[in-house]
Amino acid sequence: MNNKIMKLAINEAKKAYKKGEVPVGAVIAKNNKVVALAHNEVEKKKNCTLHAEIIAITKASKKVKNWRLNDCEMYVTLEPCAMCAAAIELSRISKIYFLIKKDKNIKINDKKYIYVEDNDFNKKILNLIQTFFKSKR
């Protein structure tokens, strides 16, 4: 886990928050070099498929000119939903670091998924998500 890259993912989540999107950020890296940065754009682009992870996969694929993202790692602030988890499988991304677990969908049996316990990171993102959903009530 590269702290600097996870910080970039958190920064992407903040960008989403400021735009009124569910605050999720994702970064794809290869050999600790950033390949793609993305955040949730469902509302802005009016497209339910544009979760941070999907946009990151699209950007990374464009950059490496290949739909296969073997040897790439994803840093994402929230555990991926079913759509994104399936897209990650298709993309062949080899490792996924995430900060917040979702009850329904924990990838506990999938060794590719690594829950990052970093008090500062976890708190920041949890706070961002909770503030977002409170503001929507």
Added chain:
Amino acid sequence: MNNKIMKLAINEAKKAYKKGEVPVGAVIAKNNKVVALAHNEVEKKKNCTLHAEIIAITKASKKVKNWRLNDCEMYVTLEPCAMCAAAIELSRISKIYFLIKKDKNIKINDKKYIYVEDNDFNKKILNLIQTFFKSKR
């Protein structure tokens, strides 16, 4: 089930086949009017997320200017994969007509999914898929 619309989905699958893509076509319709036509573009666009269903959702959302596709129906030549099934859930599409079942992933418990038994349609698509995969061996 509207036969004319399913024929358009089959036609999209043929377009994919001609381009060397896995031959899958999808159409989104509302009140029996076509909203979006799409076929698999994974290889052309080098993006593993660009299955026919995802592209159809993107196009339909643009057209109706809303990520919510309530009251829309999807016609798709192959039973959706896990990524597409989850995207369909998110999109709120209300009904999915499909021609070919996949063993692993049959949505038998989901009343939204309707397996279309039409000998002519089923044969055409099965033949297209089998020919495609034979040619790749």
